[in-house]
Amino acid sequence: MKRREALQNIAFISAGAALLPACDFATVPVYSNIPMERKQWRMVEWLSDIVLPKGELEITTPETTAEFVLRMVNDCYEPEDIEKYVAGIQGFEQYLLETFDTNFKRLDEEQTTKLLSELDESTAVPENIKYLYSTTRGLAQQHFTSSEFFLTKYLDFEFVPGRYLGCVPVAG
Amino acid sequence: MSTDTSHQFDAIVIGAGMTGGWAAKELCEKGLKTLLLERGRNVEHLKDYPTTNMQPWEFPHRGQVPYAIRKENPVISKCYAYKEDAMHFFVKDTEHPYQQDKPFDWIRGYQVGGKSIMWARQVQRWSDYDFEGPMRDGFAVDWPIRYKDLADWYTYVEKFVGVSGNKDGLDSLPDGDFLKAWDLNCVEEHFQAKVKESFDDRHVIYGRTAHITEDRPIFREQGRGLCQNRRLCQRGCPYGGYFNANSTLIPWATKTGNLTLRPHSVVHSIIFDEKENKATGVRIVDAETKETTEYFANIIFVNAATLNTNLVLLNSTSSRFPNGLGNDNGLLGKYVGFHNYRGKINAIHEGHKGFKTEGIRPTGGYIPRFRNVYSQETDFLRGYAAGFSANRGKSVNRDGAGSTMRENLLATNDYGPWRVGSHMMGETIPKESNFVSLDANQRDEWGIPLLKTNIDYDDNDEKMLQDFFEQFTYMFEKAGFTNIRTRDTKQAPGLDIHEMGGVRMGKDPETSMLNEWNQLHACPNVFVTDGACMTSMSTQNPSLTFMALTARAANYAVEQLKKDAI
Numbered sequence: 207m208k209r210r211e212a213l214q215n216i217a218f219i220s221a222g223a224a225l226l227p228a229c230d231f232a233t234v235p236v237y238s239n240i241p242m243e244r245k246q247w248r249m250v251e252w253l254s255d256i257v258l259p260k261g262e263l264e265i266t267t268p269e270t271t272a273e274f275v276l277r278m279v280n281d282c283y284e285p286e287d288i289e290k291y292v293a294g295i296q297g298f299e300q301y302l303l304e305t306f307d308t309n310f311k312r313l314d315e316e317q318t319t320k321l322l323s324e325l326d327e328s329t330a331v332p333e334n335i336k337y338l339y340s341t342t343r344g345l346a347q348q349h350f351t352s353s354e355f356f357l358t359k360y361l362d363f364e365f366v367p368g369r370y371l372g373c374v375p376v377a378g
Numbered sequence: 379m380s381t382d383t384s385h386q387f388d389a390i391v392i393g394a395g396m397t398g399g400w401a402a403k404e405l406c407e408k409g410l411k412t413l414l415l416e417r418g419r420n421v422e423h424l425k426d427y428p429t430t431n432m433q434p435w436e437f438p439h440r441g442q443v444p445y446a447i448r449k450e451n452p453v454i455s456k457c458y459a460y461k462e463d464a465m466h467f468f469v470k471d472t473e474h475p476y477q478q479d480k481p482f483d484w485i486r487g488y489q490v491g492g493k494s495i496m497w498a499r500q501v502q503r504w505s506d507y508d509f510e511g512p513m514r515d516g517f518a519v520d521w522p523i524r525y526k527d528l529a530d531w532y533t534y535v536e537k538f539v540g541v542s543g544n545k546d547g548l549d550s551l552p553d554g555d556f557l558k559a560w561d562l563n564c565v566e567e568h569f570q571a572k573v574k575e576s577f578d579d580r581h582v583i584y585g586r587t588a589h590i591t592e593d594r595p596i597f598r599e600q601g602r603g604l605c606q607n608r609r610l611c612q613r614g615c616p617y618g619g620y621f622n623a624n625s626t627l628i629p630w631a632t633k634t635g636n637l638t639l640r641p642h643s644v645v646h647s648i649i650f651d652e653k654e655n656k657a658t659g660v661r662i663v664d665a666e667t668k669e670t671t672e673y674f675a676n677i678i679f680v681n682a683a684t685l686n687t688n689l690v691l692l693n694s695t696s697s698r699f700p701n702g703l704g705n706d707n708g709l710l711g712k713y714v715g716f717h718n719y720r721g722k723i724n725a726i727h728e729g730h731k732g733f734k735t736e737g738i739r740p741t742g743g744y745i746p747r748f749r750n751v752y753s754q755e756t757d758f759l760r761g762y763a764a765g766f767s768a769n770r771g772k773s774v775n776r777d778g779a780g781s782t783m784r785e786n787l788l789a790t791n792d793y794g795p796w797r798v799g800s801h802m803m804g805e806t807i808p809k810e811s812n813f814v815s816l817d818a819n820q821r822d823e824w825g826i827p828l829l830k831t832n833i834d835y836d837d838n839d840e841k842m843l844q845d846f847f848e849q850f851t852y853m854f855e856k857a858g859f860t861n862i863r864t865r866d867t868k869q870a871p872g873l874d875i876h877e878m879g880g881v882r883m884g885k886d887p888e889t890s891m892l893n894e895w896n897q898l899h900a901c902p903n904v905f906v907t908d909g910a911c912m913t914s915m916s917t918q919n920p921s922l923t924f925m926a927l928t929a930r931a932a933n934y935a936v937e938q939l940k941k942d943a944i
Contacts, residue, residue, distance in 0.1 A: 351774065
């Protein structure tokens with residue numbers, strides 16, 4: 207009996223999940239200056255990742271890229287810039303629909319590449335969308351280049367060098 | 379108001395920063411029961427350095443100060459060291475307002491240790507070319523002392539704080555008791571050689587800096603260790619590698635058993651007793667409870683930092699001194715000066731491509747004043763010193779988006795060109811029209827009148843700035859640097875954090891406030907030994923001179939007390 211009940215429950219949960227593929231129980235984090243609906247927040251997460259994909263790299267950071275991007279915009283940017291950023295978030299879904307006839311979850315790799323080059327280079331992209339993109343891009347880059355991984359492996363960073371040498375031959 | 383006997387001390391020191399710390403150390407060592415008053419909170423070495431071991435990626439905003447804080451505090455936000463890692467050591471504009479009749483960026487550190495926690499640690503001695511400046515060039519008044527009066531005290535201070543430097547043998551910048559220096563890098567040496575080729579009297583040297591680079595028994599006794607080249611000094615150092623009052627002076631004074639440290643003590647005024655014709659104590663307002671208390675002592679050292687020392691004296695009124703303590707001649711608060719830091723110059727050096735630096739160095743190159751040293755040679759008075767540094771970092775390709783950007787970043791390998799830069803530290807001429815005063819109406823929440831600043835640049839400063847640009851452009855060209863760019867930051871006075879004067883030393887009570895031992899002419903048991911005592915400003919970073927003057931005056935005060943002369 208018990209086993210059957212358990213199986214039934216699993217079947218029920220599976221059915222629910224299948225019926226509601228977008229079901230997302232995570233709580234949308236609150237950024238006092240950046241009002242976002244759940245799908246907009248997911249969209250910023252997605253954008254923060256595709257703009258500088260970590261791929262197979264194992265980079266440990268205290269926060270996700272999107273968390274850093276949103277925290278920086280929310281806390282450090284001027285109100286008029288935050289306004290542009292928020293407008294960018296609000297207009298992005300429509301922009302994708304018009305440009306690719308789909309939403310961000312359904313973009314394939316080729317479309318994603320096209321989107322990035324369009325955002326990077328096209329002058330036809332609406333100003334707020336462009337601002338959303340360039341800000342997210344810049345902050346994702348800052349998150350990456352200020353990581354322990356990048357600082358120590360690529361920028362000679364040492365927390366406690368214990369020395370200063372003024373004239374060292376460059377290797378190679 | 380409490381006036382019980384436990385409020386009686388041998389000495390009271392107002393301000394627990396760099397010079398107040400020195401006064402307390404000297405007085406306590408000589409056996410005086412000393413009350414050290416500090417308006418801010420206590421900051422204990424090691425214990426109260428919350429960010430000292432944080433990695434750069436651990437700061438939520440990677441060092442940036444959030445917008446709301448910058449917006450509310452525009453003045454302090456201009457300070458180069460006001461970043462996420464050390465902002466807790468700086469006074470916010472909103473916490474302690476003041477009245478800028480002319481723009482003045484007043485950078486303050488209200489805590490035990492004061493600004494010695496976040497200072498830039500440059501310690502260059504003055505020479506007689508500096509002390510003789512006012513007399514030779516006819517401004518301010520003649521200093522009552524010369525280099526010989528201070529030389530041994532410079533050594534005394536250097537031995538205790540630890541100073542890394544080279545013996546350069548320059549008469550314009552006397553050598554001291556130095557610990558070994560780190561390298562000048564190859565491009566700094568290149569510039570040094572090129573400048574030497576063209577000028578006999580211009581020298582690029584290593585900037586003497588208050589860091590421990592050699593083991594000595596005195597540093598062990600202080601519990602301080604070698605500098606580990608992190609260059610995160612503004613957070614407080616876990617090794618005690620650089621000098622601040624918290625690691626060095628306060629614990630030393632505490633060890634004597636003679637120190638009483640009272641944080642959260644806003645000094646209202648110094649109490650003057652008309653019958654005894656001397657200062658007898660200090661009236662404070664507790665910063666937290668707002669309660670007024672009086673403390674009494676035979677001598678009082680005022681070390682509240684330049685402008686606050688002026689404020690304390692201006693607010694110390696009595697029927698004998700209606701215009702502020704010791705202010706018979708009306709000079710109190712006047713002849714304030716600072717350092718002109720407006721000039722910056724940057725360039726690229728295409729040479730030395732086969733070399734780089736390794737590790738970190740908490741100082742840089744220094745070019746002592748070369749203008750008007752031996753005689754007047756320009757259409758402006760005095761001159762400027764300058765910093766000079768060369769750096770080379772990895773070149774990072776930040777272009778692209780998506781995996782292209784990742785590939786670009788991960789291709790980081792080669793070094794970019796050497797970047798060189800210099801900034802001026804110009805002497806300003808103290809003038810009567812550069813002054814501070816008390817606002818007649820507005821008071822802060824402790825009932826102290828707000829300070830008003832009337833301090834500005836003058837024509838001499840503008841000419842000097844242009845000369846810095848011309849001379850350094852020429853020297854940079856001689857060194858083969860390219861892409862030379864000069865920049866006038868147009869910053870207001872104050873941001874140099876080298877404000878000085880207002881209670882100047884001099885020989886004559888008619889024309890100065892303090893005598894040769896930093897005693898108020900008109901109230902000799904009050905000593906002023908912080909930046910407020912400076913008669914002229916010269917070009918050197920002034921802290922070392924403040925400390926030497928303080929140690930000298932404190933020892934003199936003890937001698938005079940023994941003789942019952944004060």
